[in-house]
Amino acid sequence: MSRISYVNGHYVPHCNASVHIEDRGYQFSDGVYEVIAVHKGNLIDMGGHMLRLTRSLEELEIEWPASLKAIDIIIHEVIRRNRIKDGIIYIQITRGVAPRDHVFPDHHNSAFVVTAKRFPSFDFNSTNKGINIITTPETRWQRRDIKSVSLLANCLAKEKARRAGCYEAWFVEDDGMITEGTTSNSWIVTAKGELVTREASNNILNGITRLSIMKVAKENNIKFSERAFSLEEAKSAKEAFISSTTSFVRPVLKIDNKRVGDGKVGHLSAKLLSYYSNHMKAQIT
Ligand code: PMP
Numbered sequence: 001m002s003r004i005s006y007v008n009g010h011y012v013p014h015c016n017a018s019v020h021i022e023d024r025g026y027q028f029s030d031g032v033y034e035v036i037a038v039h040k041g042n043l044i045d046m047g048g049h050m051l052r053l054t055r056s057l058e059e060l061e062i063e064w065p066a067s068l069k070a071i072d073i074i075i076h077e078v079i080r081r082n083r084i085k086d087g088i089i090y091i092q093i094t095r096g097v098a099p100r101d102h103v104f105p106d107h108h109n110s111a112f113v114v115t116a117k118r119f120p121s122f123d124f125n126s127t128n129k130g131i132n133i134i135t136t137p138e139t140r141w142q143r144r145d146i147k148s149v150s151l152l153a154n155c156l157a158k159e160k161a162r163r164a165g166c167y168e169a170w171f172v173e174d175d176g177m178i179t180e181g182t183t184s185n186s187w188i189v190t191a192k193g194e195l196v197t198r199e200a201s202n203n204i205l206n207g208i209t210r211l212s213i214m215k216v217a218k219e220n221n222i223k224f225s226e227r228a229f230s231l232e233e234a235k236s237a238k239e240a241f242i243s244s245t246t247s248f249v250r251p252v253l254k255i256d257n258k259r260v261g262d263g264k265v266g267h268l269s270a271k272l273l274s275y276y277s278n279h280m281k282a283q284i285t
Contacts, residue, residue, distance in 0.1 A: 006074050008065075011081060016114065023111055024095040028102070029150035029162070031094030031111075032056035035247050038079060038087050038226040039122060039200040039280045044245075053091065056147045059175040061104070062095050065112035079115045086116040088246060092149060121281065122248065128273055130253040130265045131167035131242070137229055138158055138171040138179055145202050154182040170234070170255070177228040179203050184244035185210040188229055188237040189268050196233075199226035199277055211245040216275035222268070231255075239266025239274075249273035 003014035017143040025031035034053045037044040044207055050068065057064065066074070097110035161169040161182070168181045179198060180186050185207040187197045195217070200206040217224050234240055236259040240252035252260055252267040260266075 002084065003116070004078065005116075006078050006112070008111055008113070010283055011077070017040055017113070017115070019094075019111060019113070020097045022097050022100055023100060024105075025092065025111065026094075026119040027100055029148065029152075030062075031092055031149045032060065032062065032147050033092040033149050034147060035245050036075075036089045036091070036103055038084050038089060038116075038282075040284045041079070041085050042283050043075070043079075043089065044283055045208045045212055048211060052147060052202065052206070052208065053093075057093065058145050059143070060095075060148070062093060063108040063110050064069050065093055065110040065194060070114075074112075074114055078116050082116040082118070084118055086117050086121040087116060090115045090117070094149070100129055100140045119246070122277065124277055127248050127250060128250040128265055128270055132165070132239065132254040132257075133168045133170055133181070133242075133252050134161050134164045134166045134254055135172045135178070136169045140171065143202055144179065144204055145200070145203060158182040163208070167250070168252075170231075172231050173203075174229045175230065178231055180205065180207075180232060181242050181244075184242035184247055184250075186234075187213075187241050187243060187269075188232060188234050188241035189266060191238060192227075193238065195222060195224040195268060196229050197224065197226060198228050207245075209248065210243055212279055213243055213249065213276060216279050217272065220271075220275055222272070235260075237261065239269050241266070243276075249276050252261050 004011050005014045005017040007017050008121040034049045036049045094111045096111040098105035136157045136270040139281045170181050170186050171179045178186050189195050198204050240260045244249050251274050
């Protein structure tokens with residue numbers, strides 16, 4: 001079965017899916033995106049993803065390419081045509097095609113692409129295995145709250161992690177504070193047992209998984225703090241983990257080759273993964 005993608009009004013074989021060379025997404029990374037998990041045929045936290053997409057578009061003054069209702073229909077049609085039970089949906093909206101010029105075009109001509117990919121079904125044990133990460137200087141722009149397709153600094157850092165045999169890289173600012181990972185949010189359980197993740201601001205992408213973890217933590221009376229934490233604090237933490245749509249909750253065993261806590265999967269990380277897995281299960285219809 002061939003993959004089908006949606007490009008500007010058409011469902012096309014993935015191998016033929018293309019956009020114009022003067023699409024502003026291609027020339028200026030003038031666009032935004034969302035990645036939504038599909039779990040047993042259900043879109044997870046769709047409401048949160050659409051809210052964040054709305055915000056990203058508004059911040060950049062990019063028009064919706066279609067009504068929310070039409071977008072919802074297209075997303076479900078891409079899932080149906082690709083027979084996705086478990087996987088992801090990728091949505092990209094750019095300012096569209098216009099003669100190359102830094103200033104915005106007069107007309108609104110947003111371009112809209114939806115692709116889908118299959119993933120193995122969520123499995124608690126394989127997710128709970130633990131990963132190693134490196135740290136790298138924060139080199140990104142100051143609007144990391146916008147889910148922009150401008151991801152070059154993230155790509156460079158993720159490649160650095162891969163070459164170091166690691167799964168993720170955490171960005172560290174000049175003052176020693178961690179912002180987030182290249183494709184995930186960062187969490188620690190401090191030596192004193194405080195669960196911490198950086199507060200939402202222009203400095204990080206406010207992850208939908210991050211928000212869901214905060215929701216399930218509250219429901220289960222687990223206290224957490226939203227504040228900046230330093231690399232030093234992370235290295236002396238009891239536990240650390242990352243969160244994202246595609247990685248869920250993944251325990252961090254080593255940071256820059258130094259063991260976190262006893263170097264085993266943390267108790268609280270495993271508990272939060274289990275609560276998060278229930279949160280996904282509750283959305284299965
Ligand atoms: N931060 C960055 C930089 C990311 O790319 C992602 C994943 N898109 C996240 C955080 C986590 O966001 P979410 O939980 O919505 O996947």
